[in-house]
Amino acid sequence: MSASRTAVVTGAGGGIGSAVASRLAADGMHVFAFDVRFADDAWSDDPHRDRIEPVVVDLGDHVAIKAAFASLAERVESLDALVNCVGIMRRGDALTISDEDWLDTIRINTTGVFFTCREALPLLAKAGTSSIANIASNWGLIPAPGHIAYNASKAAVVSLSKSLALDFGRLGVRVTAVCPGEILTPMVEKRLRDNNLTEAELAAPIPIGRVGRPKDVAALMSYLVGPESTYVTGGTVEITGGLFS
Numbered sequence: 001m002s003a004s005r006t007a008v009v010t011g012a013g014g015g016i017g018s019a020v021a022s023r024l025a026a027d028g029m030h031v032f033a034f035d036v037r038f039a040d041d042a043w044s045d046d047p048h049r050d051r052i053e054p055v056v057v058d059l060g061d062h063v064a065i066k067a068a069f070a071s072l073a074e075r076v077e078s079l080d081a082l083v084n085c086v087g088i089m090r091r092g093d094a095l096t097i098s099d100e101d102w103l104d105t106i107r108i109n110t111t112g113v114f115f116t117c118r119e120a121l122p123l124l125a126k127a128g129t130s131s132i133a134n135i136a137s138n139w140g141l142i143p144a145p146g147h148i149a150y151n152a153s154k155a156a157v158v159s160l161s162k163s164l165a166l167d168f169g170r171l172g173v174r175v176t177a178v179c180p181g182e183i184l185t186p187m188v189e190k191r192l193r194d195n196n197l198t199e200a201e202l203a204a205p206i207p208i209g210r211v212g213r214p215k216d217v218a219a220l221m222s223y224l225v226g227p228e229s230t231y232v233t234g235g236t237v238e239i240t241g242g243l244f245s
């Protein structure tokens with residue numbers, strides 16, 4: 001490994017996660033990029049791709065998560081950062097969402113994030129000072145109609161992040177929940193297609209006047225896991241362009 005500081009980024013094959021992995025690598029970290037799949041050309045033109053190591057793991061499977069961290073513990077003494085970007089979105093209200101969509105959403109968005117944090121904690125504690133940033137959503141704060149599983153799964157991420165901050169601050173582990181609004185990624189592009197919406201229509205109610213980009217979230221993550229944020233823990237940071245819901 002060429003870098004002394006290490007990070008795990010989950011959902012790293014996705015829109016936000018891949019940008020976070022790039023940004024932390026540019027910051028000089030060695031990044032273990034966890035996802036169930038990666039594009040063939042992932043990070044192919046990233047100048048710091050030698051510091052990004054893809055790890056294929058199903059983050060909806062707690063046994064696989066345990067195995068991934070057991071392997072990691074053979075490679076590194078400690079971990080400086082964990083950024084959880086993994087997530088899925090399934091539509092439906094209480095009467096229309098399928099059993100499978102409810103269970104998958106909670107399994108990946110909430111239980112997967114919980115087990116990833118739990119398995120990472122011993123390595124994070126060994127760093128002396130370290131940081132977890134868990135992506136929830138603004139919908140985890142104010143639910144959106146017709147997305148009951150996603151809303152609930154993300155509210156749980158906000159809560160579990162606060163519990164972790166309370167319980168492990170004394171070990172030097174800081175924990176923040178990050179709540180993005182609309183960020184242009186494959187997840188949101190699919191929503192635009194499904195609802196026959198344009199990006200301009202999505203931007204219309206956003207006070208700052210534009211839809212966010214993955215690099216906006218990556219810059220925030222760089223701060224939250226970096227040396228300038230050592231008194232930031234237990235909170236929720238919204239990155240929404242001013243949109244409240």
Ligand SMILES: NC(=O)c1ccc[n+]([C@@H]2O[C@H](COP(=O)([O-])OP(=O)(O)OC[C@H]3O[C@@H](n4cnc5c(N)ncnc54)[C@H](O)[C@@H]3O)[C@@H](O)[C@H]2O)c1
Nearest residue numbers: 011013014015016036058059060086087137182183185187
């Ligand atoms: N894009 C937005 O506007 C927005 C807004 C609020 C919150 N979020 C949250 O930000 C995070 C990233 O979203 P995104 O827009 O980049 O989505 P994305 O779909 O581009 O990325 C999500 C990634 O998670 C991975 N993933 C899904 N299930 C997995 C599993 N079982 N095991 C391993 N990896 C798995 C996918 O392969 C994908 O690469 C998600 O948690 C999402 O809920 C996004």
